[in-house]
Amino acid sequence: MGVIGVLTAGGDCPGLNAVIRGVVSKAVESGIDVVGIRDGWDGLMHDHTMPLDRESVRGILGRGGTILGTSRMDPYVHGEGLSSCEPTLTRNGIDKLVVIGGDGTLRSAMALADEGLHVIGVPKTIDNDIAGTDVTFGFQTAVQIATDAIDRLATTAEAHNRVVVVEVMGRTRGWIATHAGIAGGADYILIPEVPYDVDEVVDILRARHRSGHRYSILVVAEGIDPPPGYPAITNKKDTFGFERLGGVAYQVADAIEDHTSFETRVTILGHIQRGGSPVAADRVLATRLGVKATELAMADRSNVMVAVRGTELVACPIEEATSSIRGVPEELYATARTCFG
Ligand code: F6P
DSSP: OOEEEEEEOSSOOTTHHHHHHHHHHHHHHTTOEEEEETTTHHHHHHTOEEEEOTGGGTTOTTOOSOTTOOOOOOTTTSSOTHHHHHHHHHHHTEEEEEEEEOHHHHHHHHHHHHTTOEEEEEEBOTTOOBTTSSOOBTHHHHHHHHHHHHHHHHHHHHHHTOEEEEEEOOSSOOHHHHHHHHHHTOSEEEOTTSOOOHHHHHHHHHHHHHTTOOOEEEEEETTSOOOTTSOOOOOOBOTTSOBOOOOHHHHHHHHHHHHSSOOEEEEEOGGGGTSSOOOHHHHHHHHHHHHHHHHHHHTTOOSEEEEEETTEEEEEEHHHHHSOBOOOOHHHHHHHHHTOO
16 A cells, blocks of 8 residues: 545644544554645645654644644635646655545545545534534534533623623534533524524523523524524635625624613634634544544545444445535424523
């Protein structure tokens, strides 16, 4: 076997360095060379690489971000697919590629595999919404950060007798909102997959305040629809063509103040959810995913990603990951709802 290339693409995620360390450690143990590709697909198209050995991945397990850098470039949007990557692959002797990325990245990885490159995917997003796997690394860290924020917001909200609307990431699915909302004891949680009724939200807040509670916390996913009567928020698009989200919490807060006399404040957690050190569970998961990715590369597998099924890691076709988006199960949201107010 030749050389394994590894890249991280799309938005960063706590645990990326732990995956890279797992990939490299397994390869080194097996006598295989690894080349790191800088800044995602951009580095693969423009031959920005770095050698990776055991020394270069020491001390990175708990570090946030990615030592390789990342970008939202795409070999099919900003290049000609495999032919744009071939010079880099050839110059570095890379015959297997481990791609750590979200659904957009995995879609490009699948296309490269269809063109004949040996590709192993590692699903990555704090949003936890990639199909085919039970969970993605980085999610637990994001939930912990959001839960800590909710705990802090609750004490200042109580001091001032306020409602606080906390906006968390979750482009089309509300995994972080639901988990952090349950863990933080949110009084209502709004997620993209469940339509909401402002009157019902307001009734719950009123009942809570009537029974003597001095504050309420609402958790909203960034991707929810605006409340009725409010315009869709239009932000700039990123280089993948996805709209940048953020700000719907202000509309929700405005609607609550319109319907009640409760003073309301907004906190948008944004990228703080992706920064910093991964929690222990994510470090373990990411390490396992990295080691397994190298094992699959060594076994000559291609066009598969490492997926979590229960407590096991399995190889699942990348196509499974890209054919749908995994939403919050109704039962989980119903459990959250039971504790609203
Ligand atoms: O892909 C996950 C995600 O965290 C989304 O929830 C969010 O909308 C997006 O990334 C923001 O990414 P960036 O601002 O880095 O482009």
